[in-house]
Amino acid sequence: MAKTSPRQRLSPTTRTPVNGENDHRPLITKTDAKERMEDSEIEADIARTNHDYFNLVALVPVVLTLLPNWDLSKLFSFTAYPASCYTGEYFFLNWTVTALYFIIDLLWVMKVPTCVKSPDVIIKHHKISLVYLLAPIFFPQYAWFMGAVLSVEINTWFLILRRVIYKNKVHPILAETISFCFYITWIAIRCIVYPFILLDFLRLYVAKVQETETLFHWPMLAIPVHAMLCILNLKWTYDLFAPIVKRWVSSDADSPTIATGL
Numbered sequence: 049m050a051k052t053s054p055r056q057r058l059s060p061t062t063r064t065p066v067n068g069e070n071d072h073r074p075l076i077t078k079t080d081a082k083e084r085m086e087d088s089e090i091e092a093d094i095a096r097t098n099h100d101y102f103n104l105v106a107l108v109p110v111v112l113t114l115l116p117n118w119d120l121s122k123l124f125s126f127t128a129y130p131a132s133c134y135t136g137e138y139f140f141l142n143w144t145v146t147a148l149y150f151i152i153d154l155l156w157v158m159k160v161p162t163c164v165k166s167p168d169v170i171i172k173h174h175k176i177s178l179v180y181l182l183a184p185i186f187f188p189q190y191a192w193f194m195g196a197v198l199s200v201e202i203n204t205w206f207l208i209l210r211r212v213i214y215k216n217k218v219h220p221i222l223a224e225t226i227s228f229c230f231y232i233t234w235i236a237i238r239c240i241v242y243p244f245i246l247l248d249f250l251r252l253y254v255a256k257v258q259e260t261e262t263l264f265h266w267p268m269l270a271i272p273v274h275a276m277l278c279i280l281n282l283k284w285t286y287d288l289f290a291p292i293v294k295r296w297v298s299s300d301a302d303s304p305t306i307a308t309g310l
Contacts, residue, residue: 074119099160100211117132117135147178147181150174150181183269196241207230234285246275253268
């Protein structure tokens with residue numbers, strides 16, 4: 049009678065077959081998992097970089113078609129109501145370029161969600177923005193609001209440029225200049241212009257109600273939409289400045305306080 053061979057020791061990377069299956073695939077080791085995670089991070093970083101460069105290029109025509117719609121000398125004299133400074137001469141060109149940008153960027157983020165840190169937030173933001181863009185088409189008398197709202201893309205451009213230059217380690221003077229422009233436009237547009245627009249919406253609504261004695265007016269549907277954008281700006285402002293303030297009040301207050309970007 050042949051001797052029974054001793055039970056073979058299972059390799060730590062070999063799984064015991066279940067229910068007669070003949071599966072000799074090795075288990076994923078910690079090293080393999082770490083390497084896969086590193087590869088995933090590299091792919092995500094490449095996706096974010098490509099998306100950043102796309103935005104740096106795509107936002108330029110949005111801003112360039114926006115500015116000619118404003119009488120800038122009159123606007124920055126701060127002596128006239130903003131609506132009277134909006135000429136709307138290139139409104140449809142600006143509207144078309146902006147709509148195409150949001151559609152392309154929305155599809156990009158949906159297809160490659162790793163290209164941004166918070167894809168769900170960006171997707172919701174872009175959907176809200178596309179709905180918002182319909183308002184001046186149906187109510188052209190309020191088209192100047194779109195011109196004011198789209199000024200935020202100037203800050204978005206500086207935000208992305210700031211992130212790119214920190215990755216590429218450019219000259220400190222250039223980095224500080226871009227960072228300064230980023231913070232100034234953030235505060236001026238997101239923290240001042242946007243709340244002002246919301247207050248002006250409410251002022252117009254109250255005036256319309258008093259004039260017509262009717263509570264519902266179609267153009268005022270823009271109020272909750274703009275309010276949501278203001279809430280997003282509030283969240284992003286907290287995310288941006290909270291770490292800086294925390295470092296200021298901490299014992300490590302002498303360390304650099306400029307973050308690498310949102």
